[in-house]
Amino acid sequence: xxxxxxxxHKTFGSxxxxxxxxxxxxxxxxxxxxxxxxxxxxxxxxxxxxxEAADRGAVLLEGEDASDTHVRxxxxxxxxxxxxxxxxxxxxxxxxxGLRVKPRRLRPSEAVxxxxxxxxxxxxxLEWLADRFPSQLSGGxxxxxxxxxxxxxxxxxxxxxxxxxxxxxKVRKELRCWLRRLHDExxxxxIFVTHDQEEALEVADRVVLMNHGRVEQVGAPREVVERPGTxxxxxxxxxxxxxxxxxxxxKIRHRGDVLHPVIGRERTA
Amino acid sequence: MAGAAxxxxxxxxxxxxxxxxxxxxxxxxxxxxxxxxSLTFFGVFxxxxxxxxxxEALRKGWTTYLTALAEPDALSxxxxxxxxxxxxxxxxxxxxxxxxxxxxxxxxxxRHLLITLIDLPFSVSPVISGLIYVLLFGAGGWFGPWLxxxxxxxxxxxxxxxLATVFVTFPFVARELIPLMxxxxxxxxEAALVLGASxxxxxxxxxxxxxKWGLLYGVILCNARAMGEFGAVSVVxxxxxxxxxxxxxxxxxxxxxxxxxxAFAVASLLALLALATLIIKSWVESRAGQEQQQEGAS
Numbered sequence: 001x002x003x004x005x006x007x008x009h010k011t012f013g014s015x016x017x018x019x020x021x022x023x024x025x026x027x028x029x030x031x032x033x034x035x036x037x038x039x040x041x042x043x044x045x046x047x048x049x050x051x052e053a054a055d056r057g058a059v060l061l062e063g064e065d066a067s068d069t070h071v072r073x074x075x076x077x078x079x080x081x082x083x084x085x086x087x088x089x090x091x092x093x094x095x096x097x098g099l100r101v102k103p104r105r106l107r108p109s110e111a112v113x114x115x116x117x118x119x120x121x122x123x124x125x126l127e128w129l130a131d132r133f134p135s136q137l138s139g140g141x142x143x144x145x146x147x148x149x150x151x152x153x154x155x156x157x158x159x160x161x162x163x164x165x166x167x168x169x170k171v172r173k174e175l176r177c178w179l180r181r182l183h184d185e186x187x188x189x190x191i192f193v194t195h196d197q198e199e200a201l202e203v204a205d206r207v208v209l210m211n212h213g214r215v216e217q218v219g220a221p222r223e224v225v226e227r228p229g230t231x232x233x234x235x236x237x238x239x240x241x242x243x244x245x246x247x248x249x250x251k252i253r254h255r256g257d258v259l260h261p262v263i264g265r266e267r268t269a
Numbered sequence: 270m271a272g273a274a275x276x277x278x279x280x281x282x283x284x285x286x287x288x289x290x291x292x293x294x295x296x297x298x299x300x301x302x303x304x305x306x307s308l309t310f311f312g313v314f315x316x317x318x319x320x321x322x323x324x325e326a327l328r329k330g331w332t333t334y335l336t337a338l339a340e341p342d343a344l345s346x347x348x349x350x351x352x353x354x355x356x357x358x359x360x361x362x363x364x365x366x367x368x369x370x371x372x373x374x375x376x377x378x379x380r381h382l383l384i385t386l387i388d389l390p391f392s393v394s395p396v397i398s399g400l401i402y403v404l405l406f407g408a409g410g411w412f413g414p415w416l417x418x419x420x421x422x423x424x425x426x427x428x429x430x431x432l433a434t435v436f437v438t439f440p441f442v443a444r445e446l447i448p449l450m451x452x453x454x455x456x457x458x459e460a461a462l463v464l465g466a467s468x469x470x471x472x473x474x475x476x477x478x479x480x481k482w483g484l485l486y487g488v489i490l491c492n493a494r495a496m497g498e499f500g501a502v503s504v505v506x507x508x509x510x511x512x513x514x515x516x517x518x519x520x521x522x523x524x525x526x527x528x529x530x531x532a533f534a535v536a537s538l539l540a541l542l543a544l545a546t547l548i549i550k551s552w553v554e555s556r557a558g559q560e561q562q563q564e565g566a567s
Contacts, residue, residue, distance in 0.1 A: 051459055071462050078463040084456035088478040098464035101474070153464055 001062045001156035001189050002027045003048060008057035010043055010213075017043045018054070019213040028187045030180070032194055032204035036236065040213040041193045042081075045159050048191065049078050061156070077150030077188075081162040083142045085134035091145050092130040095120055098153035120148040123182075140171040144178075151186075160192035164199060176203050197237050201225065209233050322540045326533035337531035338538070345511045346519035346535070349427065353502075353515060354495040357434040361491050365442025366484065370476065372443075373450030374458060387443050390436055399433050399504025406432075425507030430515065433501040438491045445487030446480055453479055482557035486550065493546040497539060 003025040010018040017040045025031050033041040046052040048059055050071035059066045066074055086094050095117045099108055108116070121127040124144040134142055143163060150158060163179065164172040180203050183190055194200050200207050201221040209216040209224065209232070217229035228234040327334055337343060368387060372380060390398060404410050406423040416423060423429045457479065461471040477484075499517040506513045508522065516539055523532035 049463060051463070072465040072467070076463060078460070080456050080460060082456065084460040086457055086460070086475055097461070097466070097474075101461070101464065101466040101470045149460075149464070 003157060003189060003191070004060040004063070005044070005048065006058045006060065008044065008047060008054045008059070010040070010047065010052070010054050016213050018047070021057070021210075021213070021215055023208060023215060023218065025189060025191060027189050029205045030183045030190045030192070030203065031206045031208060032192055032200035033208050033210060034194055034197065034200040034236075035210035035216075037195055039210045041195075041210050042161055044210075045161055045191060045193050048157070049076050049159050050074050051078070075153070075156045077153065077155030077158045079143070079146045079150050079158070079160040079163055081165055083134070083146040085142055085146060085149070087134050089133075090130065091121070091126070091132050091134070091137070092117055094134065094145060095149045095152050097149065116152065120152055123151070124148045138171075139167045140175055143167065143175060147179075147182075151188075155188065158188050158190040160190065162194060163192050164194070164196070172199070179203060201237075209236065211236070319540060322533055322536050325529060326537040328533075329530045333530050334534045334537075337528075337534035340531070342511045342514070343519060343531070343535055346514045346516045347538070349430070349514065350496050350516045352427070353431050353434050354492055356431050357438055357495045358488060358492050360435055361438055361442050362484075362488055364439060365446060365487060365491075366480075368443045369446035369450055369480075370472075372447055374455055374476075384447070387440050387447075390439050391444075395437055395498065395500030396504055398436050399501035401436075402429055402432055402505050424505055425509065425513060427513065429505035430502050430513060433505045434495050434498055437498050437501045438495045441491035441494060442484065442487035445483050445490070449480055449483040450476075482553055482560070486553050486557075489546055489549050489553065493543065496542055 005021060005023050008018050008021045010016075019040075021040070021044060033044060035041050043052060047054050050059075050066070050069065054067075061069075061074065086097065089097070096113050099113045099116060102108070117130075118127060121130055124147060126141055126144055126148070129137060129141060129145070134145070137145065147160075147163075160179075164175055167175065176199060179192075192204070201224075204221065206218065206220055207224050208218050211232050217224055217233045219227075219229075224233060225237060228237060368383065371377075372384060403424055405412055406416060406429065407413050408417065408424075410424075423432070457475050458471050461475045466474065496515075497517060498515075499521075502515055503518055503521075506515070506518055508514060508518060510522065514522065516535055520532050520536045520539070523529075523535065
């Protein structure tokens with residue numbers, strides 16, 4: 001499903017979190033909202049989900065104005081920064097939650113729920129943890145369960161808030177690749193928020209760079225690296241001290257297939 | 270509360286290590302002195318009165334004790350106390366959860382005012398709490414004439430006692446839940462909402478299970494106070510024997526009549542209630558502590 005945000009304006013008291021932000025997220029893409037903390041990226045994500053209301057502007061889901069649509073009817077999947085797993089429920093019950101709270105006429109039978117949860121746990125490769133409680137899982141496992149829980153309701157859009165923010169460096173890298181592969185399998189329109197340049201460039205099809213509530217630049221990872229649109233982008237992507245662009249590219253490529261998604265797309269195009 | 274329980278676990282652990290380390294250990298006489306002071310205090314001010322209540326109650330033997338309890342006025346006092354608690358506690362359970370939910374999970378104008386107001390019953394003298402109702406519903410009060418016309422009795426009757434008790438015990442549940450719910454944040458509720466749960470489903474399936482121990486704790490304290498409240502109830506009750514006397518009031522009357530054995534017999538029931546409350550309270554604390562430890566175990 002495509003997402004459009006039009007002239008979104010949001011203030012918290014006198015602080016302008018989002019200043020007339022307009023963006024388009026085409027169907028099936030994995031987009032990163034990248035920027036320093038306090039730049040409004042998480043707020044934008046929460047507005048798209050409906051967890052926060054914009055002061056002005058509109059969110060269009062598949063061309064339809066969703067401003068008056070309640071969160072629970074937007075069919076979005078949201079993965080919270082700290083996962084927000086239900087601490088008193090097992091992993092299985094966490095993943096099943098979205099199916100079990102459906103209105104009675106839409107609710108699948110318990111057998112169907114079981115099958116579906118098993119499937120999702122296999123997808124995130126954690127079926128052996130079904131009976132554990134969230135407290136008994138590692139950070140990376142919690143992250144994947146949070147993702148499985150969000151996917152259970154077959155969302156039209158997947159929104160991830162700092163999905164790797166709370167993980168250690170090694171797990172982060174593994175999960176990054178894993179998320180990229182998962183997205184290539186599911187092709188659900190996804191937006192994730194991050195403040196980590198490398199993460200955004202490595203995983204996303206497109207990167208939206210934000211600063212002080214404004215969009216600085218939108219483009220494929222390669223584009224923003226090769227042609228930074230503003231001094232902020234150049235500075236934030238740390239392109240200053242690394243010499244000419246080709247060198248930067250070589251460095252990033254060396255660090256871990258940054259430009260793969262883009263190259264892949266070019267090939268299939 | 271749950272937090273306090275875990276903090277205590279941790280502190281005990283820590284203290285143990287601290288004590289066993291020669292380098293950080295205080296000299297023996299300091300330790301003994303502190304221990305002696307606190308034990309003396311505990312004995313004189315807490316344990317002795319408790320023992321005295323039971324000793325006095327049983328001084329004239331079991332028969333006198335049981336007769337004092339089986340007396341119609343005593344039974345009626347017990348009944349009224351139970352009725353009052355049975356009405357006040359569920360009401361405050363609902364009010365408390367609603368108020369805590371509103372305060373912890375939403376931002377709105379007047380939020381701080383509401384928090385302050387919830388504490389009001391703690392900060393005013395119970396006598397004044399009772400007096401408020403006399404001024405409102407008493408014969409000379411604001412609604413007095415209207416109530417008299419419609420033949421409704423509130424002051425010097427059971428409704429007044431229930432009202433005063435509800436007022437005095439209001440903060441217990443809310444006060445217990447607000448910090449707990451604030452600490453837990455809104456994320457789990459938001460997650461439930463995004464997954465399509467209705468507000469009602471979110472409350473029953475996510476919020477309530479997360480606060481159950483804190484809620485139980487608040488209810489226990491609320492119940493103990495509801496049964497033991499003296500000041501506010503004394504003002505509105507009118508002290509009609511066998512009709513508007515709760516247990517604490519009955520104790521006072523018996524005592525004023527120099528009927529010490531009976532007074533202490535009824536008092537011993539209240540003391541037993543206090544002991545039961547303490548036992549349940551520490552059980553709840555240890556359960557909550559265990560669960561928290563599990564949660565933090567990973």
